[in-house]
Amino acid sequence: MLSIKNLHASVEDKEILKGINLEVKAGEVHAIMGPNGAGKSTLSSIIAGNENYEVSQGEIFLDNEEISELAPEERAHKGIFLSFQYPVEIPGVSVTNFIKTAINESRKAKGLEDMPANEMLKKIREKSELLEMDKKFLSRSLNQGFSGGEKKRNEIFQMAMLEPKIAILDETDSGLDIDALRIVANGVNKLKSKDNAVVVITHYQRLLEYIVPDFVHVLMDGKIVKSGTAALALELEEKGYDWIKAEIQ
Numbered sequence: 001m002l003s004i005k006n007l008h009a010s011v012e013d014k015e016i017l018k019g020i021n022l023e024v025k026a027g028e029v030h031a032i033m034g035p036n037g038a039g040k041s042t043l044s045s046i047i048a049g050n051e052n053y054e055v056s057q058g059e060i061f062l063d064n065e066e067i068s069e070l071a072p073e074e075r076a077h078k079g080i081f082l083s084f085q086y087p088v089e090i091p092g093v094s095v096t097n098f099i100k101t102a103i104n105e106s107r108k109a110k111g112l113e114d115m116p117a118n119e120m121l122k123k124i125r126e127k128s129e130l131l132e133m134d135k136k137f138l139s140r141s142l143n144q145g146f147s148g149g150e151k152k153r154n155e156i157f158q159m160a161m162l163e164p165k166i167a168i169l170d171e172t173d174s175g176l177d178i179d180a181l182r183i184v185a186n187g188v189n190k191l192k193s194k195d196n197a198v199v200v201i202t203h204y205q206r207l208l209e210y211i212v213p214d215f216v217h218v219l220m221d222g223k224i225v226k227s228g229t230a231a232l233a234l235e236l237e238e239k240g241y242d243w244i245k246a247e248i249q
């Protein structure tokens with residue numbers, strides 16, 4: 001589904017990604033772990049199409065289509081979802097209105113008419129019930145005064161509504177409390193299917209107690225230096241990253 005080949009990228013002439021290779025198939029959950037500054041967020045931004053980074057080498061494929069040259073919106077319309085992409089506060093625009101607009105923009109890009117209002121309402125009802133969301137939350141202004149947990153809930157709701165092929169969740173926020181972690185984990189576990197894939201990027205093993213990954217990759221200094229199963233995350237939690245550094249030298 002997602003295939004990254006020999007990806008090199010830099011910002012302000014500093015090389016940050018130094019040859020990333022990653023294959024994510026439908027139905028899989030991958031975790032990318034690694035020390036601070038390794039390039040995890042850079043990788044997720046580049047997959048989503050952030051134009052602040054210069055890709056100097058390599059390719060990104062989604063369902064065998066090269067997407068490296070596409071704008072962020074085009075990638076989103078093709079089914080790539082990145083958490084924290086829309087953290088902006090929009091007073092007067094509710095959680096529901098925001099997602100309605102996003103869905104209809106995506107349909108428009110595919111040459112489709114707006115989703116009929118009754119279908120949209122049904123979908124909102126279904127997904128918000130699945131995620132056990134409070135109805136009042138849906139009419140609140142986007143991100144305004146949202147707690148960490150509420151921001152996460154909104155993000156997972158957006159993911160549920162947009163039904164991406166591949167969701168990349170960059171849990172950069174070390175301040176995530178246990179409730180927020182559970183919201184993310186429950187949401188991911190409810191939304192994952194044989195037709196989609198999830199990449200969870202995290203500095204901590206904690207989240208992986210709730211979302212059990214099929215594969216764990218260690219990103220260090222711009223490269224994936226080790227891959228394994230969920231057991232690798234536990235090993236990292238216990239032993240840190242230094243032993244891997246020693247192993248690869």
Ligand code: ADP
Binds near residue numbers: 035037
């Ligand atoms: P991680 O998410 O693994 O902690 P990042 O991808 O955020 O790592 O950062 C990797 C490295 O790239 C860091 O040294 C960081 O300072 C640098 N970096 C990332 N984005 C930028 C940017 N926009 N401008 C300058 N340096 C950046």
Ligand code: MG
Binds near residue numbers: 036037041172
């Ligand atoms: Mg960081």
Ligand code: MG
Binds near residue numbers: 040041042172
């Ligand atoms: Mg990061």
